[in-house]
Amino acid sequence: MASLAIRIDALSKRYELGANAGMFRYPALRDVLSEGAANVLRRVREGGAASLLAPKETFWALRDVTFDVPRGQVVGIIGRNGAGKSTLLKVLSRITRPTTGGADIFGRVGSLLEVGTGFHPDLTGRENIFLNGAMLGMRRAEVQRNFDAIVDFSGVERFLDTPVKRYSSGMYVRLAFAVAAHLETEILFVDEVLAVGDAEFQRKCLDKMQNVVRDGRTIIFVSHNMAAIKSLCQRAILLDGGRVVHDGAVNDVVDHYLSTGRTNAADGIIPDSVPRTGTGEARLRRAVVSTASSASASQIFLGEPFSVEMTFEVTRPIRDAVVSVGLSSLDGVRFASIYNVDGHREPWSFGPGLHRVVADIDVVLLPRRYTIDIAIIASNGNEIDYVQQALDFTSLNVSRAGADSYRWQTVHGYVRPQSQWRQSVETIS
């Protein structure tokens, strides 16, 4: 097995949820209500101090992940948000430890979980190239050797001696990616870093990645961009709920993934087990797409107005709630976000209890499958509850009355803006 680059053996990772995770924990009133006082008391009595110390809510981000990667192979890891892709890369990058199982890596490892790690806003572009390079594990000599190439790739040579806080966000990510792209390790872990910059720069990044692939290096690549996965990888692994559910040739796995989107619960209930982030003063409990004819729709007609109906459970008063609905395509492109505060409207004030929120949406979505992300945030931007891909639905290629249809074989883009067309004969004066 001399040609093996990575061996992953029964890798599992458990996270403890909640603010008190891992610390001394008293039985909360909530436990008593949900389990009955007698049960809680019994647990305390039987388990002694251990049951008080034991964190209750745990979440397995990875379960029993096992696979090998031969030297020189490029593997794409795909799956929905929360499937464990990023956790897998974090474990392999030695940022966090597995709970059980292990992995062996044969060769020098570089990982790019983020572009611009360690960039300091007050330092110049030149200084940050060296600092960031060192953070990524590059030797000074290695950075120096590649310095011109890095600067050239980033296209910011005129601003090399300007602090990066004066950079536009585009310049910033270009410089950051340029450093990362010149990491010369035999094994590379890459997490979604291609999703930065404008279209032209993304193409440049993809070209660079193609070169890296041709160098014969071993790469594990996480992305929601199925096109990038297909063009870069030979093999793909589909994760779901922290497990490997599919492992094989890239086209098979990607097609399988795209064809088995998530199905909504009929009643729209969002269970606690759904991966979510945020401080938790409010929780999304239910979400459905509704139309004039259906209270819970999984399909809408072309151009049919629809509503996203949400129910939030608020546990602590929120004075400045901003609710947001994001529309994404199945391959992970967020193409629209709407907020209840759009157009300078005031945030809402929520007292404890259940709150129903409805967003009526009028947009012509091209025929595709879409997912909806739902967030409630404070007006300063702090996440309170954020559920990605809370829902999905399909837009059909005909309108309800059949008067309108999408007539092309391939679907280009996501939305159809309203447009008026005119034509006349041009006369040369």
Next chain:
Amino acid sequence: MSTRTETPMVRIRPASGWNALDLASVWAYRELVYYMVWRDIKVRYKQTVLGVGWAVLQPLASMVVFTVIFGRLAQLPSDGVPYPVFTLAALAPWQLFSSGFTGASGSVTGNAGVISKVYFPRLIVPLAAVAATVVDFAISLLLLFALMIWYGVPLTATLAFLPLFAAIAMLTAFAAGLWTASLNVKYRDVRYLLPYFLQLWLFASPVVYSITLVPEKYQAIYALNPLVGVIQGFRWALFGGQSPWPLMTGSLAVALVMLLSGLYYFRRAEEQFSDFL
């Protein structure tokens, strides 16, 4: 490109609770230590009007306050040395220690973004934070020498010992910082407790007063504060007087115990850093 012959192998295993110190990997990442120190120094006085003047002003201000209150009003004895020089000779190593300790305490949480995205030996973080304090210390030493010349206090050959005592001050800052940096990840209370703790430690060290005020029979216990050995070492190297060496055994022993236990605790706690940050 690294060659196949030196191919290192990374083993990823669950947290075991006990980790070897692995100084070899810290050494392998020495360039990162250098860059982090350099970043901290470079950024420290950015966007301040006084800039590096703060490195002069901080010890100077403390010196003036202490001189007025403890030298003039309280009339504390100062071993026959002008009180401003007497207290500045202690403030220089004290601030070397306290800024290193404070810096190390906040270093892990302050570098949370990096720690949750990139692997490198975590020990580098508090190490760099402590190392970054030397520049300020060098400036305060220059201030001290200037003041000694101004007051006509002679500079003697025992000055050669200053680097040794300064090293012990930094070692103590690093050792204590290992504890607080790890604790701070889980319990952010540390950040609020630290100023009070440091204030207490300041008065438990001979900064404003002379060590001769401490009765002979308590000096052995007193010396268990590593800063006692360090500060008396500074005064002795600069002005002569009571020898620091008898105190040094206790001070060094405590500093080493703090260091070893701190290293052990930090290496244990670091496995969970990224899960708590």
